[in-house]
Amino acid sequence: MAGLDLSDTGFLLTDPRRDDHPIVYVNDPFLEMTGYAADEVLGRNCRFLQGEGTDPAAIDELRRAIADERPTTVEVLNYRKDGSPFWNQVYITPVRDGDGHVVHFIGLQIDVTARRAAVLQQRRSSFLADAGPLLDASLDPDSTLDSLTRMSVPFLGDVCIVEEIRHDEVRRLAATGTDRSAMREARPDDPVVRAVRSGRAEIVRTDRLLGRPATAIIAPLKARGTIRGAVVFASFSPGREYGAQDLVLAEDLALRAALAIDNARLYENLGAVAHSLQQGLLPERLPTLAGMDLAARYRPAGDGSLIGGDFYDVLPRRDGLDLVIGDVTGKGARAAALTAQVRHTLRTAAQYEDSPSRILDVVNRTLLAERGEGGGRYCTVAMARIELNGSAHATICCAGHPMPFVVRSGGDVEPVGKPGSVLGWVPDPKLLDVTFELGRQESLVLFTDGVTEARTTGDQYGLAGLQELLRAAAREDASGIATRVDRAAAHAGARRDDVAVLVARHVGNG
The missing domain is CATH 3.30.450.20 (PAS domain)
Known part of the structure; x- marks a missing residue:
């Protein structure tokens, strides 16, 4: 041998x-x-x-x-x-x-140590290259934090958590692989406290952070001269030993994440910018159309400092008009971007598709095509196409959105449409067109769920309350009906959701 x-x-x-x-x-x-x-x-x-x-x-x-x-x-x-x-x-x-x-x-x-080291280095480089777009994909701080923790497991450890120090407490902001809502006293010997105060990353062996023995890298989240907190990558495997290259990788990722989180927070809290953007996502004024009386109202949730997810639009056509109202997921700049995308897609598809259901299917396919690993982008929409030719013949489709009400001239209030699928969720959504006639002096009222979730006397008045309100406003013009709905929302005080209402009243050709 x-x-x-x-x-x-x-x-x-x-x-x-x-x-x-x-x-x-x-x-x-x-x-x-x-x-x-x-x-x-x-x-x-x-x-x-x-x-x-x-x-x-x-x-x-x-x-x-x-x-x-x-x-x-x-x-x-x-x-x-x-x-x-x-x-x-x-x-x-x-x-x-x-x-x-x-x-x-x-x-x-x-x-094969050298070969594995080369492969690992390539994986680290690819990981950082992929991390940038994921961290920058959202201007919502919570989404950014969730992206950071999700992308890090299992590449950097079995667990990833993000924590901050506030009022002498260590508070957990996000986590993957462990409890998301932990809180503890900010003691000087706590490794997260040490990393935040020193501004230096370190490798530690600890059972304090996660309640069991673990090896962890703790890297401060530092952006624009301020340390916001720390990110922890921890492994429970005795075979995993963090080294100098792991520490460098963690520090690099923490720097990128800190900047992305700081950017998200800046965008979230710019109230003036939010207001300006919100106005830009709604029609500057409603069109004037013979035979139709139109009115709309919008009221943001809370103090209005965040861009809401509700929107409406009116699209004139040669033989009538399209009415659209919807609600996208999220708040802030992410909601603004999604709203702009949905409105643009709706406006484009309305020029060549012949029914609301086909138009909304285009929106659904667009949202699915842009779905990423960070999660989906969803919206609900109610769309009505009204053809004016002496009479007002309407076709409506509801995609996960509350069904609109028709206020009849005699005072009756009835829902129109059939329930359908949320857009951006499945490739074959349930989208059903329903036709109806809108007689003279009758109104179609489209609204978002913030309307029915409003509280006027301590209780949600819901659909029944809205029907009662509309019944009392049956003889009013479009502006009067919209104002009543808006005032009911205003009396609700702090709201969890935006309020949008769009009213189209058929007044004939005179």
């Missing part, structure tokens, strides 16, 4: 017939790879190469292959005589005698 010493591959023979399956031959490359002398290896089971970081699953696979008398290949973390780790690609195969009995196992070993 002297020729085996000329290769770079470690080679050994074991004897499964002897007690504890010992090594009976090794070549020189094996000894050079492991740092042992031949007399320290021969007669021993191969397990002496295992250590704290050796994956039990890989060892189990080797044991099963030996028991099944079959070949197998694994990559396993082994340890040299001096305790230094190396990645070992191990191939074993049985050797049989003339009667088919296994008399030896051959083991081939290749040190």
Whole structure:
């Protein structure tokens, strides 16, 4: 077997017939790879190469292959005589005698540490390249925090958490792989407190953060000279050892995340900008159309500092008009971007599609096409197409949106349309067109769910309350009806959702 010493591959023979399956031959490359002398290896089971970081699953696979008398290949973390780790690609195969009995196992070993390091470095570079767009995909702070924690698991650990220090407490802002709502006293020896106050990342072994032993990298979130908190990447695996390259990667990601989070917070809190953007997402004025009386009202949730998700639009046509009202997910700049996209898609599709359901299907396909790993972008819409030719013949489609009401001239109030699917959720949404006639002095009232969730006397007045309000306003013009709905919302005080209402009253051709 002297020729085996000329290769770079470690080679050994074991004897499964002897007690504890010992090594009976090794070549020189094996000894050079492991740092042992031949007399320290021969007669021993191969397990002496295992250590704290050796994956039990890989060892189990080797044991099963030996028991099944079959070949197998694994990559396993082994340890040299001096305790230094190396990645070992191990191939074993049985050797049989003339009667088919296994008399030896051959083991081939290749040190693949350098190869794995190169692959890992490439993965780290790709991870950072992919992280930037994900972190910048949203101007909502919560979404940005969630993106940071989700993208980090399992690449950087079993758990990722983001925490901040406020009022002598450490508060958890986001987490993947553990409790999202933990809180504790901000003690000086707390590793998160230490990282925030020092501004330096560090690798720690701790059982305080997660209630069980873990190795963790803690990196401060620093942006524009201010440390906002810290991000923690933690591993429970004894085989995972964080090193200098992991620390550099964590610091780089934390810097990018901190800037993205800070940008999101700046955008979220610019009230004046929000108001300006909100106005730009609604029609500057409603068109004047013969035979139709139009009015709309919009009232943002809370103090109006965030861009809301409700919108409405009126699209004149040669033989009538399209009425649209909708509600997109989220608040702030993300909602503004989605609203602008939905309105633009609606306006474009309305020029060539012949029914509300087909127009809304175009919106649905557009939202699905742009869905990313950070989650979907959804909206609800109610759209009515009214054809004016002496009479007012209407077709309506509701995509996950509350069904509008028709206020009849005699005072009756009835819903029109059929329930349909939220847009951006499934590729084959349920979108149903329903036709009806809108008589003279009758009104179509489209609204968002903020209207029916408003509280006027401490209780939600809901659809029944809205119907009663509309019944009382049956003889009023479009502006009067819209004003009544808006005032009811104003009396509600603080609201959880925006309020939008669009009224179209058929007044004939006079």
